Amino acid sequence: MEHLVNTHEIVLTSPLDMHIHFREGAMLRVVAPLSAEAFAGGVIMPNLTPPVDGLDRLLQYRTEIDEAIAGAIFAPYMTLFFRAYDEVELRAARPHIIGVKLYPAGVTTNSEAGVQRIRDAEPTLAIMEELGIPLLVHGETSGFVLDREREFLSIYARLAQRFPRLTIVMEHITTRDAVALLDEYPNLYATITLHHLQLTLDDVAGGLLQPHLFCKPIAKRPEDRDALLRAALAPHPRVMFGSDSAPHPVSAKEAAGCAAGVFTAPVALPLLAEMFEQHDALDRLQTFVSDNARRIYGVTPPEKKVLLWREPWQVPARYGDVTPYYAGRTVAWQLAQRQSRAGP
């Protein structure tokens, strides 16, 4: 392959999805292969029920994932669910994890076991800083839905100051203010999802209400989306792609109370290619979906070339009982593998 980017195809080298919900059991077996097909690795979220908050549980979950993606070239970067860990636990876990994910209690799916007061987290954070274990954070308060991330920014700032050698990843940022905060503290990083690069609250609730576009944090204002897009397209050296792909069965979405989560794993790379092309930035996609993450986390993913073809692809209506993002719509790009393996 002499030209990695031309008008008909692109080759991504070891693309990474730095924020994925794989779930367990039957759902895991539906969704994990789709990520493993498109990506060379990804950060696996630990907010199961019960949470993945011990090494035994983590290794057991890892085994379940390995079985689900058997044969694929894909590194599952495991995370522990934040609780008060001691140094012995974290030293033992360190070879098996890429970081520890902190959820404030009750702010999103399966976060009931999360942290009640950030201050109580500090002893564990000090150990993580010492051991070089990154902190991944769902940064929302329990305030008014549109203010939750912005209200959390002062907590990010305090943590970044208090633990200057701790790598702190602001997960799935959704606001202009969060993007701006990146430039305030050198140890702050961020993941950005596909859907937050495309959606505003208008898409979720401006016409008919769209349960399949409902997620946490909720999509914000146009100026927020635009700031995220600028950061991703540049790309800002401290942002990485993390889909926050979060499958729920249709019965949990089209319901009187609709669960939060957008399932983007199988459509993420085609849609990112389309978007970066529209902004004349295809040559920067590799940095956003892989290079930045390698540098930030210091990981070396398995070698994997992922070919995307510029040929219209209609997104399937369902994967198992999950409605994907862009269901039934047509994307200008597709994973080359799809030529022989159509949607289920």
Next chain:
Amino acid sequence: MEHLVNTHEIVLTSPLDMHIHFREGAMLRVVAPLSAEAFAGGVIMPNLTPPVDGLDRLLQYRTEIDEAIAGAIFAPYMTLFFRAYDEVELRAARPHIIGVKLYPAGVTTNSEAGVQRIRDAEPTLAIMEELGIPLLVHGETSGFVLDREREFLSIYARLAQRFPRLTIVMEHITTRDAVALLDEYPNLYATITLHHLQLTLDDVAGGLLQPHLFCKPIAKRPEDRDALLRAALAPHPRVMFGSDSAPHPVSAKEAAGCAAGVFTAPVALPLLAEMFEQHDALDRLQTFVSDNARRIYGVTPPEKKVLLWREPWQVPARYGDVTPYYAGRTVAWQLAQRQSRAGP
């Protein structure tokens, strides 16, 4: 009844719901009797398919309503769907209508036939002003979902200035800014719904997404809700209760694209009583749900005493195939009639 308000019961004299969606056919026959049971009259919205934009169609719709509520003491105050009407049409319609309802094109359910440019409406508005026919307005632009009402306020201001003798009702206002605008122009009035007195966007999208709380205009911020509540409890002399009760079958709500509308007709008075009591304002409920509307519109509704008892009532899960607001929850007050007529 010597005391119209005591700790166990209240008697409302001819309560009015100044903004209702009765629909047609089978849905009309389910929902209209519920309004007719609780209220002495109400303003019936004309956004059917096709819209009620001629006298023949209006009289036919009125007949259908009369049949659905046969025997009830209830005055359906009819409205025409705004289009370019001439003076002959409006003079003929005047005895049969309480006002003309203007929808900007495409901003809500069945508004496709609405006004493209407000300026084009001015000749008709001049005739309405001359004939003393009130203008009712769905005041939203097609902008970002949270800004639509605020963006429309300058249009209200312009209309109020340009047609100083025209009664202009800002329907279902949802923002602090709209409340403030009332005090700028003496010919501006407003209806306020029950649900906008109770909900913010947090209730709709802050936890699980709640399709049955999704409406247009969408519920806004806490400070907006609080301003509406102050205006209703006072009550501001130019606000009236208008439920905007808007039934949809469950299949249109718990769906991939959820229709906008909250069905509050059968629960409105019990919940208003509970809310006014909580704010020590039960003695002002009569003004909010009846007296202001009579004065503003100059109507004399049929004489009807509606008794509410302070006795817990569990709201039914369904009325026909419609999930009501507060479904399955308990309200401290109930319509006395419910003693003998339980929920369907």
